[in-house]
Amino acid sequence: MSFVGEFCDDVARSIGFLSRIPMPDRHFVGYDGRLSRTVRAFPLAGLLIALPSAAIAAALMALQASSLFSAFVVVTIQALVTGALHEDGLGDTADGFGGGRDRxxxxxxxxxxxxxxxxxxxxxxxxxxxxxxxxSILPLFTPLGAGMVILGAAALSRAAMVWHWAHLPPARSGGVAAAAGEPQPGATRLALAFGLLAAMLLFYFAKVPPLGLVATLFAWFVVIKGFDRLAARKIGGHTGDTIGATQQLTEIVVLGALALAV
Structure with a gap:
């Protein structure tokens, strides 16, 4: 199979793994469920998964709807499309890290x-x-720019998931993340490069000022490094829950950085 065909399979598998969006069965023929190579498509899958919420945000801003109402609708759609997968990981991680006396x-x-x-x-x-x-940030952009900001945050947060997955060992041998395999180095580099480049281009075309771009990258790097250290100290590695929590934490700090810097 060609690179393009394999990458299309990886995109479909990533969307199927990260969301409730049904994918054609042909992308899963002979697939063993491992994500070692598939993670390279996580940032692109994140963009596609976030398209409905980005489109709704752009439409609501064009209609001059309340920014608070629009923000609630965006987050609601994101949770529905993903089946609250990442929120579930954040909740379980917070319970474990907060209530666990030891590993x-x-x-x-x-x-x-x-x-x-x-x-x-x-x-x-x-x-x-x-x-x-x-x-706070949606009214500061054109309707199209508001959608681009949401897509950029989605790409960065999925790239962060791959970083966390690749930079820590599995915390348990029988967990979902361990069964899915370790990300291949090449797949990790591609995911990080694509996620960062796509986000910066989207933010640039949305007219995020230079300070906003710098603040976003700095916040993204600090949170993934900090959370890696916390996970290593608390449980000695990653789990499916901490990978999901990484997406949530990254999205929070990216949007927060934009809110403070734009």
Missing amino acids: EAALTIMKDSRIGTYGAVALILSFGLRVSALA
């Missing part, structure tokens, strides 16, 4: 599907911070 206790808590106090607070803060940041 084993934290991993046990994270495996429990029930939500605790730390998880509930983390989810409230995640939705609140993203909505408030979006509400």
Whole structure:
């Protein structure tokens, strides 16, 4: 199969893994479920997954709808399209990191599907911070620019997932992330390069000022490095939950950086 054909398969598999969007069966023929190469398409898949919310944001801004209402609609659509997959990871991670006295206790808590106090607070803060940041920045751009900002944040946050996955070992041998395999070095580099380039181009064409671009990149790098260290200290590596939490944390800080710098 050609590179283009393989990459199209990886995009479809990434969308199927990261969202509730159904993909054609032909992309999964003979597929063993491993994501070692597939992760290279995560940032592009993130763009495609975010297209509905970006389009709705652009339409609402063109109609001069309330920015707060528009921000809530955007975040709601994102959660519906992804099936709240990343929010689930954030909630479980917060419960484990906050309530676990040691590594084993934290991993046990994270495996429990029930939500605790730390998880509930983390989810409230995640939705609140993203909505408030979006509400402050959406009116500052043209309708098309508002959509581009949402797409740029989506690309960066999916690239961050690959970074976290590739830079830490699996925290448990039988987890979802471990079963999916370790990201290939080449796939990781492609994901990071595409995610960063796509986001910067989208922000540039949205007319984000230079300070905003610098602040966004700085915030993105600080949060992924900081969260990597926290995960390494708390559980000794990554899990599917921490990978999802990385997406949420990155999106929060990227939108927050734009809100402060634009």
